[in-house]
Amino acid sequence: MNQTVLSQIPERMKDAIERHTVAGAVTLVARGNEILEFDAAGSADIEAGHAMKKDSIFQIMSMTKPFTAIGIMMLADEGKLALRDPVEQYLPEFRNQRVAANVGPDSARLALPDHAITIRDLMTHTAGIQDPAPAAIHEYPQLMNVKLDEVVRQLAKQPLLFQPGTKWSYSSPGIEILGRIIEVCSGMKYEEFIAKRITEPLGMKDTFFYPPADKIARIAMVYVQKEGKLVRAGGGILGGDPAKYRAGAVFPAPGWGLYSTAEDLLRLYRMVLNNGSAEGRRYLSPFSVRLMTEAHTKGIHPVGWMRGTDYGLAWEVVTDPLGELAGHGPATFGHGGAFGTQGWIDPRNQLISILMIQRADGGTDSLRNIFLHMAEAGLGK
Secondary structure, three states: OOHHHHHOHHHHHHHHHHOOOOOEEEEEEEEOOEEEEEEEEEEEEOOOOEEOOOOOEEEOHHHHHHHHHHHHHHHHHOOOOOOOOEHHHOOHHHOOOOEEOOOHHHOOOEEOOOOOOEHHHHHOOOOOOOOOOOHHHOOHHHHOOOOHHHHHHHHOOOOEOOOOOOOOOOOHHHHHHHHHHHHHHHOOOHHHHHHHHHHOOOOOOOOEOOOOHHHHHHEOOOEEEEOOEEEEOOOOOOOOOHHHOOOOOOOOOOOOOOEEOHHHHHHHHHHHHOOOEEOOEEOOOHHHHHHHOOOOOOOOOOOOOOOOEEEOOOOEEEOOOOOOOOOOOOOOEEEEOOOOOEEEEEOOOOEEEEEEOOEOOOOOHHHHHHHHHHHHHOOOO
């Protein structure tokens, strides 16, 4: 290992904190069963005077999507669904959908889809599900005041953006639909399924959708930058006012709803890296892990948030190591979150890289790229 590089990761985080890029950060780099670097710096809550700690809890936002995908793959392994199945087979409200012909003089017309959207289309963000909230429930992403089944019924009324499978358009609502499919096929509430089948057996004791009272003091606050300084984010962000800790929420947000810690995420990523098993318990078949983490969107461009990636089944997958993830070998996979959190797995080097920060208005791409580069450079290869 190159301990010189790894030991400098906390210093680079402190530089970003001093520049008011982020209030605080937790970084964790692991290889196999060994933790190579684990540090906390800065503030979890500037106003309350809470220092960032290794067990600080973060809104991981879209890093929730792989949890939902794992749930779908568990049900596939059990024969309760198939990825090629049409969504309408499980959710009848999706029958008779239409596609928006959104160009030229035909922009107001609706066409028939070439095929009904499938579970796989949702997982790869190629179903054409619109990302903006339907007008009837336009505040649900902030207020979280509409139950999952009703959100999905409203989503089913929206026309598709394009013919399924022909384009890529990132869609949290598409993952919300998957959460409802989990409910229908398992007979459990979505959040209960995630807890009973994934987080609790893995020992992820600080991972949840709705903060319990005894965890609130450890939750990192979300910030935005204003006039060069960091100020608390308001109620307009996903999940609403972060200082209200989702009080009264009834919507679990299968696409972005989880809180978690760096150590908890390490437990999940080690299970995936170990082909679906952890501590003698099997969660997924090796086949399902491989299927989730290989590229499914080749030939569709643009795809993904970062250059050089395609999409697997709710994971972003490196296919060209010359993009933002330069140096990460093909087949590296992971996901980021809207507030800057990142989690990436390099199976070739058995490397897991986790960055936990909370900034809602962007501005952290360089910090992400620096961290991921240094994590790979720390291997000394």
